[in-house]
Amino acid sequence: MSFKFFLLMFCSFLSFSALAQDIDDSVLFTIDSTSVKVSEFIRVYKKNLNLVQDDSQKDVDNYLELFVDYKLKIQEAKAEGLDQKPGYLRELGTYTEQLAKNYITDSKVTDPLVEEAYIRATQEVNADHILVRLSEDASPQDTLAAYNKINAFRDRAVKEGFETVREAVHDGKTIFGEKLGYFSGFKMVYPFETAAYNTDSGTISQPFRTQFGYHIVRVLDKRPARGKATVAHIMLLSNENDSLAASQELKINDIYIKLKNGASFEDLAKQYSEDRNTAANGGELSPFSSGQLNVPVFEDAAFALQDPGDFSEPVKSRFGWHIIKLIQKEPVQSFDKMKPELIEKIKRDGRSKRIDEALHAKLRKMYGVSNNEVAVNYFSGLITPSNSKKIKLPESYETSKPLFTLGDRTYTYRDFGMYLETYGLISENNPNVKPVVQELYNKFLNTTLVSYHKSNLVNINPEYANILQEYKDGLLLFDLMDSKIWKLSKSDSTEMKAYYKNHLDKYKTPEQIDAVVALSSDQKTLKKAGKLLGSGMDLEDIKALVKNPNTPDVEFKSGLFTLNDSVLPKNLKIKIGISKVFKQNDSFILVQIKEVIPETQKPLESIRGLVQSDYQALKEKQWLEALDKKYKVTINKDVLEAIKTQLQAQ
Numbered sequence: 001m002s003f004k005f006f007l008l009m010f011c012s013f014l015s016f017s018a019l020a021q022d023i024d025d026s027v028l029f030t031i032d033s034t035s036v037k038v039s040e041f042i043r044v045y046k047k048n049l050n051l052v053q054d055d056s057q058k059d060v061d062n063y064l065e066l067f068v069d070y071k072l073k074i075q076e077a078k079a080e081g082l083d084q085k086p087g088y089l090r091e092l093g094t095y096t097e098q099l100a101k102n103y104i105t106d107s108k109v110t111d112p113l114v115e116e117a118y119i120r121a122t123q124e125v126n127a128d129h130i131l132v133r134l135s136e137d138a139s140p141q142d143t144l145a146a147y148n149k150i151n152a153f154r155d156r157a158v159k160e161g162f163e164t165v166r167e168a169v170h171d172g173k174t175i176f177g178e179k180l181g182y183f184s185g186f187k188m189v190y191p192f193e194t195a196a197y198n199t200d201s202g203t204i205s206q207p208f209r210t211q212f213g214y215h216i217v218r219v220l221d222k223r224p225a226r227g228k229a230t231v232a233h234i235m236l237l238s239n240e241n242d243s244l245a246a247s248q249e250l251k252i253n254d255i256y257i258k259l260k261n262g263a264s265f266e267d268l269a270k271q272y273s274e275d276r277n278t279a280a281n282g283g284e285l286s287p288f289s290s291g292q293l294n295v296p297v298f299e300d301a302a303f304a305l306q307d308p309g310d311f312s313e314p315v316k317s318r319f320g321w322h323i324i325k326l327i328q329k330e331p332v333q334s335f336d337k338m339k340p341e342l343i344e345k346i347k348r349d350g351r352s353k354r355i356d357e358a359l360h361a362k363l364r365k366m367y368g369v370s371n372n373e374v375a376v377n378y379f380s381g382l383i384t385p386s387n388s389k390k391i392k393l394p395e396s397y398e399t400s401k402p403l404f405t406l407g408d409r410t411y412t413y414r415d416f417g418m419y420l421e422t423y424g425l426i427s428e429n430n431p432n433v434k435p436v437v438q439e440l441y442n443k444f445l446n447t448t449l450v451s452y453h454k455s456n457l458v459n460i461n462p463e464y465a466n467i468l469q470e471y472k473d474g475l476l477l478f479d480l481m482d483s484k485i486w487k488l489s490k491s492d493s494t495e496m497k498a499y500y501k502n503h504l505d506k507y508k509t510p511e512q513i514d515a516v517v518a519l520s521s522d523q524k525t526l527k528k529a530g531k532l533l534g535s536g537m538d539l540e541d542i543k544a545l546v547k548n549p550n551t552p553d554v555e556f557k558s559g560l561f562t563l564n565d566s567v568l569p570k571n572l573k574i575k576i577g578i579s580k581v582f583k584q585n586d587s588f589i590l591v592q593i594k595e596v597i598p599e600t601q602k603p604l605e606s607i608r609g610l611v612q613s614d615y616q617a618l619k620e621k622q623w624l625e626a627l628d629k630k631y632k633v634t635i636n637k638d639v640l641e642a643i644k645t646q647l648q649a650q
Contacts (some may be wrong), residue, residue, distance in 0.1 A: 028638060028640065031147050033073050041064070041067060083472075096454075100464070121342070124182040126222070127196050127218060130166055130216050132147075147207060149214075149527055165177070182290040191210045196217050199217060201222050227330050229303055230287045231323045232327060233323065234268055234446070255272055311326070367406055371442075493534055515558070517556070526588045529556075
């Protein structure tokens with residue numbers, strides 16, 4: 001094949017590609033002054049191509065006719081003001097908000113977070129910690145004091161031992177030293193979880209901060225996650241100082257012996273268990289994972305059981321005595337199965353802050369907006385901390401000075417000043433004003449950016465714009481069809497009855513026969529079956545008599561048949577009795593007609609749904625004919641032919 005041929009083909013391809021691009025921007029048809037572009041028609045046509053069952057709808061001309069009808073209805077809905085009704089706007093607003101969320105998340109951050117969450121879901125950490133409580137809005141002086149205190153505790157823990165220091169400093173008020181046991185992902189606040197998973201076993205972390213204050217954590221051990229367990233238990237309440245403690249131990253041992261001798265666990269739980277929440281249902285608890293119950297000895301005994309139905313020896317916890325029966329153990333699921341659940345947890349977890357931070361950084365870069373240091377300094381200089389805490393700006397502050405611009409709107413100092421006075425809090429105990437103003441400026445800017453980006457999505461994301469437009473049109477179409485076609489008024493009901501009377505022939509049950517049809521590949525066997533049918537013998541008895549391993553089977557079909565039923569032989573004479581034997585393909589067939597049921601009229605009440613559907617279809621056809629007269633539809637024939645050429649070439 002010559003280079004010239006390839007060159008010609010390449011040039012043809014470029015020409016076709018350019019033509020296709022030009023066509024997409026062309027107007028295919030107009031309805032009055034409203035134009036519909038080729039790109040919309042082709043997108044909808046291709047999207048629905050594999051969904052339609054009727055091949056005629058795959059024809060471009062036929063599909064265009066349907067699409068024009070669809071657009072006529074949308075035009076009429078807008079003409080009637082349905083797109084301005086409060087119910088429509090409310091439902092559209094809810095959907096738009098939900099749809100936009102799917103298009104503004106930064107997946108570059110989300111995907112690593114999901115992977116990280118899964119890794120942590122497959123591993124459990126056993127840790128202790130020391131916490132110095134500190135409020136989130138603490139003054140710089142208090143923050144520094146808390147940080148110095150936790151640093152001093154860490155130095156002591158390294159020298160004296162973590163356990164010694166933990167017990168010594170715990171006061172249950174401002175300082176907490178706690179054994180946490182085993183936990184996995186999402187069981188702790190995200191910064192704490194991250195510190196624990198990033199600290200090696202047998203070591204103490206550096207100080208870190210959460211919303212509760214400053215922590216240090218000692219990691220004792222890490223192990224593969226044990227998944228979830230579902231168990232039942234029999235519990236007897238007890239504590240060390242209880243005078244009945246010894247008798248409770250004797251009683252639990254007696255119950256254990258009963259179980260060993262074959263007694264029902266469920267019955268014994270209902271009879272003896274003192275856990276009021278579970279005794280009535282045989283002691284069954286909700287599924288749990290490590291650390292969820294905060295009773296390590298109970299969890300360890302439960303996960304040590306191997307097979308469903310196994311039960312433990314009596315186990316002592318801080319609540320009392322237990323005998324535990326395993327119902328089910330579920331291992332940690334695969335990443336693909338857990339991914340949807342992990343994504344939802346991330347959205348509700350502190351991890352979402354990282355997603356938000358990435359989104360805000362991306363939007364600042366996209367729209368060319370950054371921190372306004374001049375404005376932050378200006379407003380910081382205007383604010384004087386007071387007992388009221390609420391920020392109050394002087395009336396004479398600059399209001400018209402520009403802050404930043406998004407699209408065709410410029411936000412001013414007034415906009416940020418109103419935000420400060422609405423949401424800003426600062427007290428005499430926190431004289432450092434600038435960090436507060438900076439944080440409020442960041443929140444104001446980020447909130448404004450996200451709001452603007454949502455409203456601008458329709459201009460920058462074609463997929464989002466298309467989905468939103470389809471929903472808008474679909475919502476309008478539903479409201480229009482509901483009011484014009486689907487809701488039957490009293491007058492419509494009267495007209496529907498008239499429609500039924502004018503189309504009685506359409507709603508008849510055709511003539512039928514109550515019959516038994518017998519088929520066999522052996523004519524002799526079939527004739528024997530026919531004689532038995534004629535004798536009035538029960539059909540089940542006939543089946544038993546003609547069944548013979550040495551002869552072909554006879555197949556029987558019985559019930560009501562219309563006269564054009566494919567199972568009936570051609571030229572069958574409709575009369576009571578046994579027909580002659582007919583040859584049909586490679587088989588023989590005869591029919592016993594027991595009753596001839598004449599054609600009957602179907603009463604309206606029995607087919608109201610069908611008649612209503614037919615009547616509504618007629619109404620819709622007449623309504624579309626009226627719309628055709630009301631609106632002028634102009635189709636660009638040349639563009640239509642170009643579309644057909646383009647689609648055929650693909």
